[in-house]
Amino acid sequence: MASTHGAEVLVASNRGPVSYTLEEDGSLRARRGGGGLVSGLSTIGPDADALWVCAALSEGDREAVRRGVSEPGVRMLDIDAAVYDDAYNGIANSVLWFVHHMLYQTPLEPVFDAEFRRQWASYEAYNRAFAEALAEEAAEGAAVLVQDYHLALVPRMLRRLRPDLRIGHFSHTPWAPPDYFRMLPDDIAAELLGGILGADRAAFLTHRWADAFTDCCHAVLGPGIPSGTRIGVHGLGADAEFLRERAHRPDVIERMAALRAEIGEGRKAIVRVDRTELSKNIVRGLLAYRRLLEDHPEWRGRVVHVAFAYPSRQDLAVYRRYTDEVQRVADEINAEYGTPGWTPVVLHVKDDFARSLAAYRMADVALVNPIRDGMNLVAKEVPVVSDEGCVLVLSREAGAHEELGEDAITVNPYDVQGTADALHRALGMPAGERAERTKRLAAAATALPPAQWFLDQLQALQDDGSQPS
Numbered sequence: 001m002a003s004t005h006g007a008e009v010l011v012a013s014n015r016g017p018v019s020y021t022l023e024e025d026g027s028l029r030a031r032r033g034g035g036g037l038v039s040g041l042s043t044i045g046p047d048a049d050a051l052w053v054c055a056a057l058s059e060g061d062r063e064a065v066r067r068g069v070s071e072p073g074v075r076m077l078d079i080d081a082a083v084y085d086d087a088y089n090g091i092a093n094s095v096l097w098f099v100h101h102m103l104y105q106t107p108l109e110p111v112f113d114a115e116f117r118r119q120w121a122s123y124e125a126y127n128r129a130f131a132e133a134l135a136e137e138a139a140e141g142a143a144v145l146v147q148d149y150h151l152a153l154v155p156r157m158l159r160r161l162r163p164d165l166r167i168g169h170f171s172h173t174p175w176a177p178p179d180y181f182r183m184l185p186d187d188i189a190a191e192l193l194g195g196i197l198g199a200d201r202a203a204f205l206t207h208r209w210a211d212a213f214t215d216c217c218h219a220v221l222g223p224g225i226p227s228g229t230r231i232g233v234h235g236l237g238a239d240a241e242f243l244r245e246r247a248h249r250p251d252v253i254e255r256m257a258a259l260r261a262e263i264g265e266g267r268k269a270i271v272r273v274d275r276t277e278l279s280k281n282i283v284r285g286l287l288a289y290r291r292l293l294e295d296h297p298e299w300r301g302r303v304v305h306v307a308f309a310y311p312s313r314q315d316l317a318v319y320r321r322y323t324d325e326v327q328r329v330a331d332e333i334n335a336e337y338g339t340p341g342w343t344p345v346v347l348h349v350k351d352d353f354a355r356s357l358a359a360y361r362m363a364d365v366a367l368v369n370p371i372r373d374g375m376n377l378v379a380k381e382v383p384v385v386s387d388e389g390c391v392l393v394l395s396r397e398a399g400a401h402e403e404l405g406e407d408a409i410t411v412n413p414y415d416v417q418g419t420a421d422a423l424h425r426a427l428g429m430p431a432g433e434r435a436e437r438t439k440r441l442a443a444a445a446t447a448l449p450p451a452q453w454f455l456d457q458l459q460a461l462q463d464d465g466s467q468p469s
């Protein structure tokens with residue numbers, strides 16, 4: 001049933017705009033996050049009837065729901081912890097993420113067995129909890145923007161409960177090509193596609209991912225998009241205004257001084273900033289840097305690889321092992337090439353946004369070499385805040401390559417030798433060319449700022465509703 005005082009615009013995502021931590025004295029501390037959806041929702045104004053539906057992720061979040069603590073405009077769902085763990089770690093992160101980023105070591109994985117089916121039932125239950133909450137909260141004819149692979153089944157479930165709604169689904173990840181996607185059992189592949197096709201619009205970050213989605217629909221469901229769902233592309237850009245202001249605050253300036261001391265006066269910096277995510281390809285980045293030092297001894301002592309690798313998904317053993325491997329290879333390079341006055345790799349693992357911005361401003365070269373990435377906002381943020389221009393070495397498998405490829409140095413992320421050569425070329429690029437390229441990169445990177453990105457989707461959903469499909 002439509003609620004009489006329901007919300008007119010709803011966003012649904014696994015991770016919400018706020019998280020809670022339980023303090024030692026028993027109180028709850030709320031922390032608000034950032035990102036495209038947050039700035040998008042804020043531009044439609046505090047008076048708009050907007051609601052964000054998200055999952056309780058931690059014990060702090062669950063405690064907040066139990067105590068009835070909430071932020072205005074946010075509804076957190078306290079889904080049973082075991083069901084949540086199966087849906088988030090089991091299916092979303094260990095299956096769907098792996099499929100779309102093509103991360104499996106296929107001789108041994110994936111294995112779709114009874115355990116997978118058990119976790120899949122939890123994924124369905126978790127999606128149903130979202131669909132039911134949205135159905136309960138939405139006003140007649142409201143617009144609902146469902147986010148990502150966690151919630152692929154929600155559009156169809158919600159459509160059945162509330163045919164009056166305008167429903168959009170947005171994928172922030174790449175989409176797998178059909179040959180890879182069809183590793184999934186046929187019924188599961190059909191359920192995922194059919195789930196998203198329950199939406200009026202299915203949108204993606206690039207044309208490449210949108211095309212892969214339609215190719216999968218044709219391969220799995222037959223020709224044509226059966227439901228008449230429209231396909232959209234919205235390439236999320238960097239928020240120049242926010243970044244430039246934030247990057248000039250005192251805490252960033254303080255960190256620039258500290259980083260300069262770590263790097264050493266007069267040395268060049270090859271910077272990377274990532275979550276320690278399997279798709280980010282941090283290890284091959286380190287191997288390419290080692291190759292550079294091997295092939296071009298002239299750079300020894302004159303360059304430092306500044307790598308920020310912030311913890312991510314540490315509940316999964318494969319992520320913990322990957323994190324250890326990053327540390328091991330960095331240590332190995334330092335042991336092999338380091339001298340008393342020069343540490344070749346400066347690796348930081350503690351998340352610090354101000355320090356990331358400091359590194360962005362100082363970078364001579366930014367290394368963004370993911371195996372596969374929906375967009376990669378680091379590639380867009382660095383040129384925007386760079387002080388003296390920065391050469392972008394960019395994987396052709398990052399979504400950002402569609403917009404930035406022309407002014408970056410393109411690499412095949414698996415080609416360590418090619419990446420080493422690209423780093424050498426980047427370090428030697430004349431200052432004038434580097435500055436010109438950075439200017440063009442910054443313009444391309446900010447073409448669709450987050451608030452506009454969000455509003456465009458909302459507008460398209462409403463416009464589509466007024467046209468016959």
Ligand code: F6P
Nearest residue numbers: 014015093148172173312313374
């Ligand atoms: O970067 C792509 C993305 O799908 C984001 O949209 C999403 O917030 C994130 O990955 C999921 O990461 P996590 O598992 O840490 O919430």
